[in-house]
């Protein structure tokens with residue numbers, strides 16, 4: 001083998017090592033940029049935690065248009081909701097918008113009594129079940145794999161939107177977080193906050209071209225039994241969401 005052939009072979013070997021090294025590091029490094037992708041893949045599941053796509057903070061519909069078009073919508077097609085859409089709705093309700101942990105909706109004394117749950121019925125990348133939103137991590141925690149649509153429908157006085165929705169957003173509160181600071185008046189503040197958060201969702205739904213309605217007419221105890229959220233939570237509102 002002459003010297004030129006040897007140099008050529010060493011060059012090829014080095015090139016191969018470089019290619020393998022680059023490929024290997026891509027495979028081994030967690031996909032930290034996944035959230036930035038325009039079309040996110042299925043949620044990454046890890047001990048029941050699903051990472052949500054990064055919410056968009058610069059949408060195209062003006063606030064005035066969303067306000068003027070907002071309407072209660074009670075019938076939906078059977079189209080699924082994407083994980084990005086669900087992420088956007090949860091962010092509108094309670095997303096973190098400051099380094100101090102403040103959110104899209106105001107909170108009396110920053111006591112943050114609200115917790116968001118999701119009944120996923122037809123969400124791409126998520127199995128049917130009940131999930132808890134963790135706003136700081138932008139994650140959804142699977143609490144229970146179950147199809148509770150029929151039971152929830154009955155608890156909501158047979159309002160058909162519950163059956164037809166791709167997902168039902170459940171607004172719950174831990175009153176003590178606020179009443180511990182403000183006493184009885186804190187109860188009023190919790191109801192005020194539900195109004196802020198649900199209106200945010202209503203407008204976000206509008207800007208995504210989806211449909212929703214707030215549901216306040218339901219049997220409290222029955223809904224809480226169906227969802228099994230835990231003694232500390234009071235369910236205050238439900239918002240079924242689907243494609244009109």
Ligand SMILES: Cc1cc2nc3c(=O)[nH]c(=O)nc-3n(C[C@H](O)[C@H](O)[C@H](O)COP(=O)(O)O)c2cc1C
Pocket residue numbers: 070071072073074159213214215216217218
């Ligand atoms: C506190 C509250 C509870 C409501 N509960 C229900 C409900 O259980 N079912 C329903 O179909 N609509 C419910 N709605 C929606 C109202 O019926 C609706 O907002 C009203 O008809 C006005 O229509 P719009 O939302 O399109 O402006 C509720 C609204 C509020 C503010």
